[in-house]
Amino acid sequence: NQLLISVIKGLEPLTLLVPSQIIQEAFPHNSVAVLSGPSHAEEVIKGEPFGMQLASADLRAVELIRKAFNKANVYLPASDDLIGTQLGGALKNIIAIGYGIALEQGLGTNFYSMLVTAGMSDLRNLAVAGGAAPETLMGLGGLGDLITTIGSPYSRNRKFGQLLGSGISVEKALQQVGMVVEGVNAMEGALELAQEKQVSIPVINFINNIIKKRISPTKMKGLVQLLKGTY
Incomplete structure (x- = not known):
């Protein structure tokens, strides 16, 4: 009966499975829920308000989780x-790496906006092809998480991109970050999913090539010239 x-x-x-699917395979009789979204621990631990996407097909699970977090200063849309x-939550980290590279190259806020918007299009199209509802990607689990990951100084993915943009090698950049850079690990699955579903992901491919x-x-x-012939 454990949630x-x-x-x-x-x-x-x-397998192109997300974590909840892997968990459900191991525990087929249990309810599974997901918490994902912009919640950097450095701010949460200080008691700052935040929000996370709560996802579950079990309404009882939603009620239990919200009750458990009742005293916390957190917004949990279900x-x-x-x-x-x-x-x-997985794919936005790839876009954040590209943002970090562009930031270090000093390409300007107009370019950053273009990069993030086109990257979000890649993310949405790929996620929808993988079974996501389009509106989910505009919530805390998609766009909201991306905003925090590109905007926060605590972001490992942005920091990794900035190190690459400064001329440091991939290997040394990973070493300097000193923690898991999720966007690097998610890249292989993203490319496999795009190939299987025949989805065009020019921004993600460009970041992967770097x-x-x-x-x-x-x-x-050079991403500008690439996008001219894509969108």
Whole structure:
């Protein structure tokens, strides 16, 4: 009768399963819920207000989780879209890496806006192809999480991108961050999903080519020319 709550972000490359699906396979008779969204621990631990997407197909689970967090200063909008909530949380980290590269290259706020908007289009199209509801990606589990990840100094993915943008190698950048850079780990699953579902993801592919050293970070502004022939 135990309720299982996943706070894991990722996409398994071989199976293209999200964490809740893997958990459900292991525990088929238990209710599974997901908590995902902009909740950097550095601010949460200070008692600052925040919000997370709560996803579960079990209304009882939603009630129990909200009750458990009743005294916390947190907003928990509910959804039954577990897949969309998790894909949004995993894929937005890739866009944040690209944002960090552009930030370090000093390409300007107009470029940053274009990058994030086109990247969000990639994220939405890929997640919907993977079974997400489009509206989920506009909530805390998608757009909300992306805003925090590109805007926060605590963001590991943005920091990794900034290190790449400064000319540091991928290996040394990962070492300097010193923690898991989720966007790097999510990339393989994103590319596999795009290939399987035949979804065009030009921004994600461009960022992957920089990580794989096929394109120099100094060529980030070349994304404009790429997008001209895409959207």
